[in-house]
Amino acid sequence: MDTKIILSVIWGVVTLIFLYGDVIRICSGDFTRMTGTTNFGQSVWLGIAVLMLIPILMIFFTLVLPQPVSRWANIIAAGFFFVFNLVGLPSYPSLYDKFLLAVSMVFNLVTIRYAWNWSS
Structure with missing residues (x-):
């Protein structure tokens, strides 16, 4: 299978x-507990939006660049x-969060491996 499809x-x-x-x-209520009384400003939410947009855009960029x-x-x-995610891992109190982040980090390593070995 084509590497760019696999990476996407x-x-x-x-x-x-x-x-x-x-x-x-x-759904678990952890979001409310994690943010507590912190009132994030618009710039923080914009930063979160940009951060979460990166993996979505990588689907497209991998195919067209x-x-x-x-x-x-x-x-x-x-x-x-x-x-x-490695740095942020300890800040998540729930086991499911730690598990899902660990799984995503494995996929990050798989991405690096595929991209590193990708020849033209």
């Missing part, structure tokens, strides 16, 4: 894992999300 599908899986975690967090650019975009984005 992986980004779709990562996006769904993030969304699934958000849905469970909202030239191979060398797509390869490095995948490595950089997956590496960023791996480190970001």
Whole structure:
């Protein structure tokens, strides 16, 4: 199978894992407990929106960017999300969150492996 298709599908899986975690967090009441009395401003919500848009856009960019650019975009984005989630992992109190983040981090490593070995 074509590497760009595999990478696009992986980004779709990562996006769904993030969304699934958000849905469970909202339904369980953990979102309210995690944010507490913190009132996020518009700039924080914009930052969250941009952050969560990256994996969604990677689905598209992986398919349309030239191979060398797509390869490095995948490595950089997956590496960023791996480190970001690794650093944030201890801040999540729920076991399901830690599990889903760990699964997404495995997919980040798989993305890096596929992109690293992707030859033109």
